Amino acid sequence: MPDFAEPLARLILEFKRLPGIGQKSAQRLAFHVLRAERDEAARLAQALLDVKDKLRLCEACNNISDSELCPFCADPRRDRTVVCVVEEPHNILPVETTRQFEGVYHVLHGSISPLRGIGPDRLKITGLLERIRTGEVKEVILATNPTVEGEATAVYLSRLLKPLGVRVTRIAMGIPVGSDLEFADEVTMSKSLENRREM
Amino acid sequence: MPDFAEPLARLILEFKRLPGIGQKSAQRLAFHVLRAERDEAARLAQALLDVKDKLRLCEACNNISDSELCPFCADPRRDRTVVCVVEEPHNILPVETTRQFEGVYHVLHGSISPLRGIGPDRLKITGLLERIRTGEVKEVILATNPTVEGEATAVYLSRLLKPLGVRVTRIAMGIPVGSDLEFADEVTMSKSLENRREM
Numbered sequence: 001m002p003d004f005a006e007p008l009a010r011l012i013l014e015f016k017r018l019p020g021i022g023q024k025s026a027q028r029l030a031f032h033v034l035r036a037e038r039d040e041a042a043r044l045a046q047a048l049l050d051v052k053d054k055l056r057l058c059e060a061c062n063n064i065s066d067s068e069l070c071p072f073c074a075d076p077r078r079d080r081t082v083v084c085v086v087e088e089p090h091n092i093l094p095v096e097t098t099r100q101f102e103g104v105y106h107v108l109h110g111s112i113s114p115l116r117g118i119g120p121d122r123l124k125i126t127g128l129l130e131r132i133r134t135g136e137v138k139e140v141i142l143a144t145n146p147t148v149e150g151e152a153t154a155v156y157l158s159r160l161l162k163p164l165g166v167r168v169t170r171i172a173m174g175i176p177v178g179s180d181l182e183f184a185d186e187v188t189m190s191k192s193l194e195n196r197r198e199m
Numbered sequence: 200m201p202d203f204a205e206p207l208a209r210l211i212l213e214f215k216r217l218p219g220i221g222q223k224s225a226q227r228l229a230f231h232v233l234r235a236e237r238d239e240a241a242r243l244a245q246a247l248l249d250v251k252d253k254l255r256l257c258e259a260c261n262n263i264s265d266s267e268l269c270p271f272c273a274d275p276r277r278d279r280t281v282v283c284v285v286e287e288p289h290n291i292l293p294v295e296t297t298r299q300f301e302g303v304y305h306v307l308h309g310s311i312s313p314l315r316g317i318g319p320d321r322l323k324i325t326g327l328l329e330r331i332r333t334g335e336v337k338e339v340i341l342a343t344n345p346t347v348e349g350e351a352t353a354v355y356l357s358r359l360l361k362p363l364g365v366r367v368t369r370i371a372m373g374i375p376v377g378s379d380l381e382f383a384d385e386v387t388m389s390k391s392l393e394n395r396r397e398m
Binding site: 008015038 | 202203204205206207209210212213214216217218219220224226227228229230231232233237239240241242243244245246247248249250251252253254263264265269270287288289291292295
């Protein structure tokens with residue numbers, strides 16, 4: 001005996017495919033849709049399709065965009081001499097939130113992971129090299145994640161870019177602000193000591 | 200400066216309207232859709248619309264259904280002499296999961312809540328009365344929630360149904376199985392004492 005009518009069971013199943021959504025959450029979401037106005041469901045449905053149909057990659061930096069250039073690359077006020085390299089488009093947001101960075105971005109769409117068989121050839125690196133060869137770029141900030149993969153990618157890029165005569169920097173790793181040493185893991189604590197600065 | 204391209208920002212916004220989905224979750228879901236196959240997004244979009252377009256209420260019990268009768272009411276093996284009354288369609292699942300109940304259901308689509316201005320007239324009660332008046336029903340199990348509203352609804356229905364000569368019962372409230380007395384709140388503990396049984 002099916003517990004739910006077929007369209008409802010199917011919606012629960014589709015919600016469950018999303019990351020972090022289990023059976024109970026999927027049921028709650030589906031029942032919400034069931035009770036909601038048809039218009040609300042239709043807007044979500046349309047938004048899902050538009051994300052797949054209307055978005056593409058920025059021709060300059062590979063950020064996701066609904067036009068040829070993403071908002072950052074299209075903005076004449078951004079400083080094109082500093083390029084911040086990130087793994088994924090969503091890694092741009094935390095950098096922007098600081099309101100401290102005025103340069104442009106480059107999105108690799110991945111990180112080097114020998115364990116998963118992902119080599120540098122799978123990343124979007126050629127566009128970055130082209131941008132540097134124009135001579136406009138003075139500094140490349142490597143803001144890949146502080147993970148084994150992100151670190152490997154940063155080391156690889158650093159070796160590739162330094163011979164081109166560009167300054168290559170890496171974001172700092174250490175104890176998060178507002179945290180307590182007590183909660184720092186061994187690797188972070190060790191990075192934090194290693195990267196200590198004169199006061 | 201917008202942080203995300205318009206279609207992506209819109210999908211995040213629509214995800215955020217769902218219950219229990221905050222900004223961070225909505226972003227994670229939207230980026231998942233962005234990376235997923237178009238087909239996966241299209242299936243979720245279609246499922247959303249189908250739930251609104253293809254579902255209706257069972258003509259016998261008001262459960263959500265894709266045909267005239269819900270699977271329970273359509274099943275000839277279910278015992279029509281026992282009706283389990285629940286507040287919402289999703290309250291049927293926990294009862295079914297016990298595999299102990301072989302009767303049919305009646306869904307009220309709400310509960311009496313004077314605070315929110317919801318009186319008995321807003322609930323689907325007339326259909327239940329009609330079913331009882333046919334003489335087929337011998338017992339009505341009130342499985343509304345153990346809340347103030349659910350309890351008020353149970354008391355109201357009990358007074359309404361008893362004069363019709365039908366047996367009216369209420370599901371038991373007490374300490375959950377596998378729990379510890381230590382964690383029971385005062386009201387549950389008191390219900391548990393009140394409903395004690397001979398051993």
